[in-house]
Amino acid sequence: MSAQPPVPQRRITAPEIASRKGRDPIVSLTSYHAHTAAIADPFVDLLLVGDSLGMVMHGYESTVPVPLELMIMHGRAVVRGAKRALVVVDMPFGSYEESPAVAFRNAARVLKETGCGAIKLEGGVHMAETIRYLSERGIPVMSHIGMTPQAINTIGSFSPRGRFRSEWAEFEEDARAVAEAGAFAVVLEALAELLAARITKQIAIPTIGIGASAECDGQILVLEDMLGLSPRVPKFVKEYAQIGAGIEAAVKAFASEVSEPLLRRFDEAIEAARRGH
Numbered sequence: 001m002s003a004q005p006p007v008p009q010r011r012i013t014a015p016e017i018a019s020r021k022g023r024d025p026i027v028s029l030t031s032y033h034a035h036t037a038a039i040a041d042p043f044v045d046l047l048l049v050g051d052s053l054g055m056v057m058h059g060y061e062s063t064v065p066v067p068l069e070l071m072i073m074h075g076r077a078v079v080r081g082a083k084r085a086l087v088v089v090d091m092p093f094g095s096y097e098e099s100p101a102v103a104f105r106n107a108a109r110v111l112k113e114t115g116c117g118a119i120k121l122e123g124g125v126h127m128a129e130t131i132r133y134l135s136e137r138g139i140p141v142m143s144h145i146g147m148t149p150q151a152i153n154t155i156g157s158f159s160p161r162g163r164f165r166s167e168w169a170e171f172e173e174d175a176r177a178v179a180e181a182g183a184f185a186v187v188l189e190a191l192a193e194l195l196a197a198r199i200t201k202q203i204a205i206p207t208i209g210i211g212a213s214a215e216c217d218g219q220i221l222v223l224e225d226m227l228g229l230s231p232r233v234p235k236f237v238k239e240y241a242q243i244g245a246g247i248e249a250a251v252k253a254f255a256s257e258v259s260e261p262l263l264r265r266f267d268e269a270i271e272a273a274r275r276g277h
């Protein structure tokens with residue numbers, strides 16, 4: 001009996017993610033490099049090249065300074081590392097807000113130059129026209145509402161949203177607007193749990209929660225946050241490993257193994273000099 005040829009691995013598509021609404025949960029993580037993408041790929045449905053990389057990897061205070069070229073460079077690396085997951089690349093601040101045409105030009109660059117399967121942008125009602133423009137022209141869009149970090153200079157803090165019922169209508173309207181405009185999924189970041197659960201029931205596209213609700217259709221975390229490797233970790237994040245502490249211990253061990261023989265030779269030379277050799 002001849003062995004069956006291996007089934008070629010096919011990438012998950014944006015429409016496949018959309019079709020998971022209300023079905024098995026969508027497992028998502030961020031990834032910025034080929035090597036972490038390759039490790040996470042067999043276990044996740046979606047890898048987001050988040051502009052959080054500006055804060056997590058590049059030491060910026062916010063995501064605002066992140067340039068499009070940096071997103072493209074990291075996007076390429078993640079697409080090279082992942083074979084199966086849908087790779088979504090974040091549009092950075094300033095690359096899409098001006099007009100649907102500007103957003104299309106920059107998002108088309110991201111798709112062509114990285115090989116990713118979709119882009120993500122922040123904003124609800126006010127970005128609906130752009131979401132429709134992109135989706136109708138072949139660019140799958142994942143939206144991001146709730147706490148939107150690129151708006152830090154107008155919202156003032158990264159604190160959770162929708163704590164008061166009086167604020168809920170605004171977020172529900174955002175969710176409906178992006179779903180009706182053609183987004184294939186929407187990230188709900190740091191939204192009150194009950195509100196995120198209500199939105200999940202109200203709209204026809206999958207919600208992917210981060211610090212929102214277990215009732216969402218999927219969950220996403222920043223990989224470095226859940227690995228214990230980020231400089232600042234939001235309160236809601238469960239750390240599944242302490243990689244930062246592991247790196248510190250390994251570097252310390254290496255440093256002492258390198259410097260101990262040197263110190264020993266130094267001590268021996270002093271001792272020899274003292275004896276008059």
Ligand code: KIV
Pocket residue numbers: 030048049050051052053090144187189210220222
């Ligand atoms: O930039 C990012 O990593 C994100 C996730 C937090 C959803 O937008």
